[in-house]
Amino acid sequence: MPSFDTVLEPNLVEVRNAVDQASKEIGTRFDFKGSSAKVEIKDKEVTLYGDSDFQIGQVFDVLNAKLSKRQVDARFLDAAKIEKIGGDKVKQVVTIKAGIEAELAKKITKAIKDSKIKVSASIQGDTIRVQGNKRDDLQTTMALLRKEITEVPLSFNNFRD
Numbered sequence: 001m002p003s004f005d006t007v008l009e010p011n012l013v014e015v016r017n018a019v020d021q022a023s024k025e026i027g028t029r030f031d032f033k034g035s036s037a038k039v040e041i042k043d044k045e046v047t048l049y050g051d052s053d054f055q056i057g058q059v060f061d062v063l064n065a066k067l068s069k070r071q072v073d074a075r076f077l078d079a080a081k082i083e084k085i086g087g088d089k090v091k092q093v094v095t096i097k098a099g100i101e102a103e104l105a106k107k108i109t110k111a112i113k114d115s116k117i118k119v120s121a122s123i124q125g126d127t128i129r130v131q132g133n134k135r136d137d138l139q140t141t142m143a144l145l146r147k148e149i150t151e152v153p154l155s156f157n158n159f160r161d
Helices: 012-028 053-069 102-114 135-148
Strands: 003-007 038-042 045-050 077-079 090-096 119-124 127-132 155-160
Touching: 003 135, 012 038, 012 053, 038 053, 045 053, 053 077, 053 090, 102 119, 102 127, 102 135, 119 135, 127 135, 135 155
Parallel strands: none
Antiparallel strands: 003 127, 003 155, 038 045, 045 090, 077 090, 119 127
């Protein structure tokens, strides 16, 4: 039976490269000289540091530009609130989304069921397996999900006949 998996997977190597490039640019830019502006990455969390909310915004813009040059979708980023860390310094933690959460998985399966396409969707951990009798139905389902689910960049893999 033909099937495919719907996943939410960022390219973490490209994310790390973008963070490294952003860090280099922040170190050389004139408007960041003498400030505490920097970017760090640990696992799936990027931490932005700066002297003010405005500077954090500028650091985030630099990071976003580097990510877009490396074809990493900005919708993978989930920015938390800016928090003070002593003195006049601030930081912001940006989480990189990976894996489909339960709420989004339910929304995806509901969209597939409401479409009346003859496929079945099942939640399997942080992926969603979609099965159908015809390859055309699966391709129609992919198009539907690209159109309906816009808050995250879904990708489709493990396509089998």
